[in-house]
Amino acid sequence: MTSPLPLPSIVIEPIVRSALLEDLGRGGDLTSDAVIPYDSTATFALTARQAGVIAGLDLAAYAFLLIESTIDLRMQRPDGSEIAAGETIASVSGPARSLLAAERTALNFLCRLSGIATATAALVEAVRGHKARIVCTRKTTPGLRALEKYAVRAGGGVNHRFGLDDAMLIKDNHIAIAGDIRTAIERARAAAGHMVKIEVEVDTLEQLDVALATGVDAVLLDNMSVEQLTHAVAMVGGRAITEASGQISVQTAPAIAATGVDLISVGWITHSAPILDIGLDAVVDVNKNKLLN
The missing domain is CATH 3.20.20.70 (Aldolase class I)
Incomplete structure (x- = not known):
């Protein structure tokens, strides 16, 4: 399946920014700020829980980068890709607090739009x-x-x-x-x-x-x-x-x-298309039992 032309940044940035503000509210991510040390870094993988077609990676990227511009997001499968259950779509690395603050907004967009793409692909x-x-x-x-x-x-x-x-x-x-x-x-x-x-x-x-x-x-x-x-x-x-x-x-x-x-x-x-289940999984060094950074 061919990747669609990306949406202009001016279209998606305000939508993602509004979603982040809705989630962060007045006090920010209280849980991560309390539990995660300020200087902690981590790497996470965006992983498909089920087979489908991906859409919305640019929005997920904006969710992370608007929180922290130093986050490194590497896409492995572009929008329009057919992916299998368990397949890694992208990885993100950077300050752990920032990654966790953006997690739900990024996944909300990615799961919703991938669900629409998957439903459409089935009809096509x-x-x-x-x-x-x-x-x-x-x-x-x-x-x-x-x-x-x-x-x-x-x-x-x-x-x-x-x-x-x-x-x-x-x-x-x-x-x-x-x-x-x-x-x-x-x-x-x-x-x-x-x-x-x-x-x-x-x-x-x-x-x-x-x-x-x-x-x-x-x-x-x-x-x-x-x-x-x-x-x-x-x-x-x-x-x-x-x-x-x-x-x-x-x-x-x-x-x-x-x-x-x-x-x-x-x-x-x-x-009414069901979402495509995608998760953000911590990448752990099993030998040292800690998050890679």
């Missing part, structure tokens, strides 16, 4: 051999959208809209208030700039027929059966991008991809 693998691409949605954690969509790319997926200003997506509530699909599309077309694409959500083949006759760039085929999707793709005949959505899983994705749709959009990969 499930539709391999078909043209359909796995795309995410706007169902993201508030404030973390750029990170979570980055994790989707790390897992081999593709991003849908980043926000409401990316494109026009006419959904069922828009249609209900506008009165009908044709009216909604015509109003959107009249307001859209030359760079703005228009997609419309349809629940039935009858709605699809009206949308195609009115003219759109893409159609969101929502909660249709495999039989309906097959018919819908034939109706579209390449005149618009086809996107299937609704109750997509690793088990159902292959049959949906086989209908010939261009995109399969999945909300749960960002809002």
Whole structure:
């Protein structure tokens, strides 16, 4: 799997800084400051507890370096890498107090984003051999959208809209208030700039027929059966991008991809993907029974 282009520092630094401030609170790491001598140094390994795909190493690095700039972090497997259980992803060395102060924030980002990348990769693998691409949605954690969509790319997926200003997506509530699909599309077309694409959500083949006759760039085929999707793709005949959505899983994705749709959009990969369990393990010299430094 190819490593995605890294996010700009200006995007991730404020998010990591805010997370560190939340964790450190008003008094800092009371436990480490009390238990660990000031001049203690240590080396830790970031180790995968289960197999998956890695994403978020830059955020983990920022968590450590914002606490102490002298920390040495060495990445062994870049974002986008498929890793096995027990495999070392990176190592960090430096002042022990600083490493422990940053530990949870670093792991929160790394486990969360790696979980999204792993879930995405499973769906990408499930539709391999078909043209359909796995795309995410706007169902993201508030404030973390750029990170979570980055994790989707790390897992081999593709991003849908980043926000409401990316494109026009006419959904069922828009249609209900506008009165009908044709009216909604015509109003959107009249307001859209030359760079703005228009997609419309349809629940039935009858709605699809009206949308195609009115003219759109893409159609969101929502909660249709495999039989309906097959018919819908034939109706579209390449005149618009086809996107299937609704109750997509690793088990159902292959049959949906086989209908010939261009995109399969999945909300749960960002809002409900389980974390990938990754730990920070002290590297110990077994002969001397002490932390390496």
